[in-house]
Amino acid sequence: MSVTEDPGESSELVTLKTSSLTSVVEKEIERLILGGKLRPGERLNEFQLANRFGMSRGPLREAMRSLNAKGLVDVVRNRGVFVREIPVDEALEIYDLRSAIFGLAGRLLADKLTDEMLSKLKGFLKTMDEHAANGDFDAYYPVNLAFHAFLVTSTGNRTLVREYQSFVDRLHLCRTRTLVQAKGLSVSNYEHREMVDALASGNLSRAHEAFFRHVQRAKLRFLSTLEEPGDGDRAPQDKTAT
Template structure:
């Protein structure tokens, strides 16, 4: 049986681990939402003060975020939000497209009518956000849509690797949200759900693959030297959804 001292130490460790997780989740949300921009320097004391915690959990959260690919540590300089290079992002899109094809094929074989209906309702919500020009709401429902697809696929190991890729892409892809692109994303999402509901594995897989590769091409265009359409600015003070899975 543990002594009171050992028990107290164990409780303190659990509390510390829990607090570190909360700090990590909040920093991750701020990075994905664009509140902490790529290249921004993060200091322990500033983040600790902002979140009302000690510096220990912040330091540990920085380490975990570096493992997740969202921040980088530079010797004698500090911790910075990662700035994903375009070439790296394009490679991630290609890998993600293959993963999405798997998801589409699997859901076409396993999704129920109720699950397809729920996916269709999320697409309807994205359509309403597009018509209102509300990039924040579109982004929120878009994350929920893709995270729902991922959860329905039911492969935890696959999901963990997929989410890491999506979080890395979030560092570069906010520029893709324009009124025009939101409408395109919505049409592509409807095609995906239609194929899943029809239990057409070939069509669902191809629709998912094309959706990601089309997004890759939009990213390439937006970050080329040619002028791109100005991104829609999300309303101030609204928060992005936690799932971090994008179109």
């Protein structure tokens, strides 16, 4: 994946190759962060990453700048680049913003729901019910993410999708598995069913409320995972289904 200048290539082509490489590397590092392979607080070793991807440090630094702009890494002067750690107070603010955007998504979607969309949503619910019955978080969680992504993208509002996804990505840095215990997965999917029923009713206000309330409940579940409610310093590194 290294970028080398061919004497016969134009500077524009070299720039395009570098830009393309930066984008590929950025997506791969983002995947490692969101997948938990690179943990919050972990230092990203520039030399090791350059070797891993077989590239020069220039495109890698561009990728880091972009990830910093997305709020996924922190660039600390004279120390390096670190996977971002989200403090509890910031996580709660993100939950509030996410609930507002998700509520709007419910209102918009209720006005354009088709039989085909409804059928697909019911398919998601059925699959998640099966995984919840087996207590299989690892199978449940990706379907849960796909369900939410389908709801948001189906609004057709690209700006809403982009902003919503940025909040979801940042929350990945401070949440993982809390709904494995008790009947958490089933509770979460019960809320999903409330949302789908609200959409099917065609009532915009009801859909807005169901979507908004779902994220607010997720926020309460997140709060319940804090080891010491008064500590307010850092979010636990565990995923919650929403």
